[in-house]
Amino acid sequence: MPAAAPSGMGRRRAAAKDDGTAAYAERQAEIKTAAADLFKKEGFRGTSIGRIAKALGIDRATLYYYVGSKEELFDDVVSGAVRANVQVAERILEGAGSAPEKIFLLVKSLMDSYAEHYPFLYVFIQENLSHVGERRSDWSREMRELNKRYVDIVEQLIRVGIAEGTIRAVGEPWVMAYGLIGMVGWTNRWFNPEQSSADAVTVGVTFARMLISGIAVLPDLDAPPTVPARRHRAAKR
Template sequence: MTVAQPSEPGSPVRRRGRPPATGAGETSARIRAAALDLFAERGFHATGVAEIGAKADVQRGALYYHIGSKEELLWQILLDYTRPLLDAAERIVAAGTDPVHTLRLLIRSHVELIITHRRAVAVHLRDADALTGDRAAELQRLRDRLQRHWQDVIDAGHAAGALRSADHVVTNSVLGMLNSLGFWYRERGARSPAEIADILIDTVLSGLLAPDDNTKG
């Protein structure tokens, strides 16, 4: 008898029964999009599985084949924006430019990705505590890695005399400010994502740059 191996957090759940028909990936994406809309509008706890199925136009039996559970849907939605944030930060830091320029690039990338994934960010800020067990632990691990990259850059800037502080309060506050874009950004607003990034870069660096540092990105 073959024993199924446990999957890692976030990997697809292997389910018994008839294999999915052609287009299963499209159906799964439609279900995830419906869940994202509903979680962002109503919250995870106030959204029923049947409502997700109705919005995605998927029968209840087929719905459970594709999602496994409502918590699994939440997990996938949060990964869909956390991983791009982490991947982008790792690429920027690996480029090895000076810390102030790297910080500028981190802020710009974070702003653009938060705006792109703003509904998922709103879901995370409100409902991430609904994750349990391995999923909750893995999401926290990814977020800790992301914050570590930011802290390393700020630490390096402070050690070089370019930044006036490397306190963790600064790092947490900058990330909190950028993440809040998910609540107030509007596509038809007066500022484009690039303009918002420019304003926030100037705001952060006006408080962080050491008095004799005139570094420009």
């Protein structure tokens, strides 16, 4: 159960947000960065609001002027990122291009999002949304719905690709969808945009090419040629 903010602090915090000063926004960004680092190192449940304040070198009362609780801070960042990811996936689904091209864009965009919101989305992946407090039940429900929507979009892309003859049905579409998402999500175990020798674009493009090479019938993306050697030689004659 998160600690209650001091009396009247919520009103002061809301007023400060409404004012929208650059200094206030900058301080909030610093707090999010410090909290994210602790969430990654010590886990969401292992991080207290007091621990975040200590890392910043301020007291809890000062911290409450900027955030109501660690849950509020975490949920606010994650909600915006997850909603944005679903919106991007929907645009890709409805846009022009073949299924392999769309899957390429989707994988790359998801990896970009992991880097942009590092490490909040990675901590979110590790969260058990079925075991959150009552105060976060509405948030948890929305996140589960958004997660389901994202999986449905990937599955739909795969089904469209199979129907149009650009994707090989190497298994059930829903299994392929979870495999694709799981492959990118597993980067939470090793990818750090501040330390990795490969940036998010490199990782995303590499993963997309690996995936499409395994499932595409005729990949037409910016990747090494995949036409069988005999057909390629025949074309030169």
